[in-house]
Amino acid sequence: MNKKLQIGLIGAGGIVQGAHLNPGWLAVPDCEVVAVCDVNPIAAQKLADKFQIPHVFNDYKDLVKMKGLDAVDICTPNKLHTPMVLAALKAGKHVMCEKPLATTVKEVLQMQKAAQAAKKILMTAQHCRFGEHSQAIKAWVDTGALGEVYHARVNATRRNHLPTSPGFINPELSGGGPCLDIGVHALDTAMWLMGFPRPVRVSGRALTNFAKGHEIPGAWGEWDRKMYGVEDFASGYVHFDNGATMALEASWLQHQEKEDWNATLLGKKASVTWPTGKFYTAINRSLIDGVIQPKPGVKPAHTEEILAFADAIRNDKPSPVPVEQTLSVIAILEGIMTSSAVNKEVSIPKYA
Template sequence: MIKKPLKIGIIGAGGIMRGVHMPGWKAAEDCEVVAVCDTNREVMERFAADFGIKQTCTDFTELVQLPELDIIDIATPNRFHTPAVLAALEAGKHVLCEKPLAVTTAEVREMGEAARKAGRLLMTAQHHRYGAPAVALKRWVDSGALGEVYYARVHATRRNWLPTPPTFIAEELAGGGPCMDIGVHALDTALWLMGFPNPVRVTGTRLTNFAKGDTIPGAWGEWDRKKFTVEDFASGFVHFSNGATMVIECSWLQHQHEDEDFSARLFGKKASVQWPAGDFSTTVARTLLDGNIKPVGGLRPPHSEEIAAFADAVRHNKPSPIPVAETLKVIAILEGIYESARTGREVLLRGDDLQVPVKKAKK
C-alpha cells in the first residue's frame, strides 16, 4: 500500500482534462495534480494558472521523468496516446489514458506488454462503466438474471452532434470518427455487461454521408470540411466464439428522431435488458413481465468514480479496474469494422488470441 498522497502528472490539458478529470482528481482522496504538459504552451500555461500547478512543460518525455510522480493521466488526441503511454510506463509510472486507448490492436498489445514489463497499472478511461445505470445493470446481470446473452444491439448515434475540433475529425489526430469516439463507449459497456466474450469475426461499413456537405447543421457549430477525413457513420456485425452476435451502429450526423441514442440492448436466454434505461423484459411462469432497474444511488459523476477507482487500485496494489485485455477486444472490433469496410471482406479476429501479453511463437 502507498501511504503518501499520490502525485499526478497530466499530459494533454484540453477540454476533457479541464472539464472532468480535474474535478475527479480534486474529489479523489489524497491525490494531488502537481505537473502538466501540453504541446500548446498557451493552453498549458492557462491550465497551470487556473489549477495552481507549479511544474509545467511542453514535452511529455520530460514530464514522465519527474521522480515524484506516481500516476500519469493522458488526454491527448487519440493518435498521440501510444507514445505518451509507453513513455510513462517505461518511466515506471501508473497510467490512466482516455479512450480509445489506441486505434490499432498492435498498439494496445504493445502498451499491455509495456505495462506488464514495468509492473505498473494501465487503465482506459471508460467512464460509462462507472455511471449509476451501468453499475446497477452490472449487478443485476452478474446475478444471473439475464442468462446467456445471444444477441446485442449497440447504438452510439447522434442526430447532429458532430465534435468540431481537429482532435476528432482529422484522421491523423483521431484515427477514426464516431466509431472510435463514441462507439468505443457503448461497445465497451455492452461487452462488459456481457462478460467480455471473445469476438471472432467482424464485417462493417464506414461512410461519410453528410459531413462533407451542408445538409445537416451541426449542433456544436461549423467544422472545417477540408479537414474532415474520418467517417460520420459506421456499422458492424460481430460474431463471438460462444455463438452470440452483435450489431453496432455509430454516427455523428444522421436523420433520426433522437438527439442521441447511446444504448445497448442485450438479449439473454432468461431476459433482455436495455442500458442505460434499465428496462427489462422476461417471462415468469409463462407470464410476460416487464420491469425497470433503478440506477444505483449515491455515486459521484462517472469520471470521478473512475478516477477514484484507479487511485484506489494504485494505492492498494490491486489489478487495473479496466484491464488492457478487455480494451484489446473493444479495439479489435472497431479496427475490424474499419478493415472490413476498407477491404469489403469479413475480418477474422482470432478471438482466442486476444490476450495480453501475446505469447511469442517458438522459433
C-alpha cells in the first residue's frame, strides 16, 4: 500500500479535536483525513473547515460507504459504538474506536466476529499504553523484574472533575459513569502490564453518592441532576486464573486531596507503580527504591497509538490493542456492575 491512507472520522467533539486529530492523525505521515461525520451538522462543518477536511456527513452509514476510505476512527458516546463499528467493518473498513469499545461483553463478541469475517483490524483506543512512561515500565516488567505478580491496586479517582455533557451522564448514551470513562484506562493499562491474566470472578459496588446533590462543586461546571443516571463511584475486586487479585476504584466526585490515577503491581521480587515508574525491591537484605525513566523518543500517547494503528494497516500486522484483551477489560467492568446489581460475586466465563 503506497498511497496515503484515507481516514474518516465519526464524531466531531472534544476528543477528536484535542487528541485523535491534533496531535493524532495530523502528526502521522502518509495518512489523510478525508471525511468527518457528526449528527450535529454545525460541529461537523466547523471541524472540516478548521482542518480542511473535504467531505462532511451527518449519517455514519453514508461515511462508511465512501469509496477509497481505508479506515474509520470512531469518537462518539459509548452506546453508539457498536452499530458504528459493525457498519464500518461490514463496509470493509479498518476501525479504531475510542474506549470503551462497548459497554457489554455481548457487543464486544459481536464486533470480534465481524472483524474476523471482514479480515480487518479492530483496535480500541487505549492510549495510556502508548505513553513514554507506560512503554518504559512495560519493558522493565517484561524482563521479569517483578517476579510473580500476586496483586494489583488500580485507581482512577477524581475529587470534582465530573464531565457534564449528556454523552457521559445520560445512561442511554454512556452506559455507565467513571468506571467506563476513566476506570477503563487504568484497568486496561494494569492488565497490559500484568500480561492479561484471565479474570474468573469479580465482586463490585456502584454508587451515586454526590452527583445528584450540590455538596461538591464541579470543576467543569454544572450538570443536569435530573438527567444524571450513572454511578459517580465504583469499586471492584477481581480474581484471576493464575491466582492473582486486583482491587479497582473509579470516581468522578469524592472527598480526596487530588486526582489519583495509578496502578501498582505487587510482585514477589519487586513492586512498581504506573505512571510514576517508582519501584521497590530488596536485594541481600537491603531495601532498594528506584524510578524507571521515561522511554526516550516517544511521541504523545495519542499520536503513538495512531501510528501503531496505521502501521498495522500498512504492514498487515495484528491489532495493536487486540479485541481479546478488550474483551477481558469489558468483562471485568460489566462484572462489577452486575455484581453490584445482584449484591453478590459473579463468575466471568472463558471466552474463546
